[in-house]
Amino acid sequence: MSETNGQSGGQSGNGAAGKTALAALVAGSKEVKTRALQEMETYKQPEKTDLWKSVLRVKHDETPRSRALGVLSNVFLHLHPAKINRDAVAYNYTWGMGGISFYIYVVLVFTGALLMFYYHPSKVVAFRDILYLEHDVPFGKLLRNMHRWAAHLMVITVELHMFRVYLTGSYKKPREFNWAVGVILLVLTLLLSFTGYLLADDQLGFWAVTVGTNMARATPMLGHDGPFGSMFGMTPFNDVRFALLGGSIVDSNALLRAYIWHCVAIPIIASTFMVVHFWRIRKDGGISGPAPMMLESEIKPLRKP
């Protein structure tokens, strides 16, 4: 390469001047090469680069300090404490169902958002949208299946979580309030499932919602068919069922309302309660156990209020 340059330089201009220009060029490029190699040395230690430090603000090495900071300085992980009791890590204590329920919720939000790209909440096209999704959209069938089965799995994991919390007495002092928040989350999970059911606008969803909202019309005092309903002036056009359906029949208004409840309103409400639920777990002392066992003889007498 340099020989070619030298020849063209020699041909076009003064030979001696060309030779010094060539030498300068060679020296310059050697210097650049040395500098490049020096700079590349630093890439062998990426943790020292500014790019790395701007993203990960703390050191990530093998020290206990870094292990603690890795959790505490990470927005996604900082729900956890830096350390936990060594026995609490065992699967057989918690069954992991709370965390699994939350993970499935995230999966549902993700698959749900993707499904929203292909769905119009209109009686005219809703069913067709599902057919289109299942047959023409690449991986559409898989996406819909994942959303539905994740929903069913979440109901199961939430109920198992409730069962485990009960069996370990983790609703007792000081966690009573968090149990109540958990019950609300259970109800919200079931409502999410229920509102989602209607969205396919098939016979299954339609009649399930009909049965469900028909129960609403039997609400005492607030439903037109319930005990004391007529006393309060409830008719099919102004009772609680009307409020749920946006009408007196299960029709396009009901579909739109179910869509909004399912995709917007209830996820927001559920997320709020989840935030409270997770907050209270930390504030009430973290995972409840396994705690040292207490004997009957050690029960303290009640403090009189």
Added chain:
Amino acid sequence: MDWHQLWIILATPDNVPITLLLFVMPFYSWYGLRQSFANDRLIEQLEANPEMAKTHHRKTQSYRPEWAREVHVWPYLLRIEFLAALVVTIILFVWSITLNAPLEEPSNPTLTMNPSKAPWYFLGLQEMLVYFDPWMAGVVLPSLIIVGLMVIPYIDENPLGNGYYTYKQRKFAIWTFIFGFIILWISMIIIGTMIRGPGWMWFWPGQTWDHNRLIFEVNRDLHEIFGIRNKLLAFAVGGAATTAYLVGAVVGIHKLITLSPFSRKIYQRMSLLQYTVMQVFLVTMLALPVKMILRLVFRIKYVWVTPWFNI
């Protein structure tokens, strides 16, 4: 024994979660109770030996005094969480690839399906419609279930078992929960899924779901059994029967709470409000199996007929 019918019920994609429940619930019940019994054995040892009780670390998990009490969340907890997320994801993918979510014909308000079933997690409520009117089965009882669940921590005066599995220290609590959750809620779901067929008729496992099956079953109200036709007298009889149930249930539950010396001890710690609230919920909860037996065995539809509501 129609195996094909049984297979259809168990393997319909929307019923698969129930089939799963049939395995998952017993497994986790065993998993939890196994630890309860292990802990109970240690508790018995500690109670028999006060010296040991003073020095023992009070857990069944392995213990060495020189071990650190706490471990870093990163990596010890996070790797388990990551593994759990991975396993759940794999299960979801395999499930979604093998089974298809149902999609029936487009909705048609003029054509009802038979049987027209609610999603499985609400089947418990739909099954209750057999025994109670919609206002009760669909509104009052579900609300009481929700409020009753929320109230549990506030009426439980037993300080034992806080943060560890135990059976013998919390017998009453565990039995009432298992009764409400597994025997009532879960089995109502199983009945609604696997037993109730066309026309909501009762089909034992293995019986073919015959849409044309005719059963001769005349349900009668309680007062009709005594030959009472007069509305006022029917009201009185129904009221008396309901009152008798309430009194009997309250007394029965009271006897249950004060059965053992330990439960009497806990009972004495309860305030009047706690006791009343507990009685209200337990009596209502007990009304369901009582009503089920009256309906399924004695074909009694309403116990109390009034101009405003029927129970």
